[in-house]
Amino acid sequence: MLARLDRWRHRIPFWWWIAYDGSVAAVIALGVPPSDPAFWLGFAVLGVAVVIDVVEFLVKSPWAKRRLSLIEGRDE
Numbered sequence: 726m727l728a729r730l731d732r733w734r735h736r737i738p739f740w741w742w743i744a745y746d747g748s749v750a751a752v753i754a755l756g757v758p759p760s761d762p763a764f765w766l767g768f769a770v771l772g773v774a775v776v777i778d779v780v781e782f783l784v785k786s787p788w789a790k791r792r793l794s795l796i797e798g799r800d801e
Contacts, residue, residue: 739782746775 753767783789 742778746771
């Protein structure tokens with residue numbers, strides 16, 4: 726089951742995750758006044774999600790795996 730979910734996760738393109746993060750930012754910005762602590766908490770959590778998404782893309786993208794294999798001296 727987990728392997729199937731992981732395959733599905735890899736099929737979702739990176740731009741979709743960034744678009745999703747952007748839509749969540751719009752909902753936070755338009756739905757919560759900046760004076761409310763929930764506004765800043767929402768953006769902090771969203772910031773963490775964006776960092777995780779970018780790092781996952783950089784580490785797990787096909788070109789990154791290829792570059793890592795070249796650096797380590799093996800050709801996959």
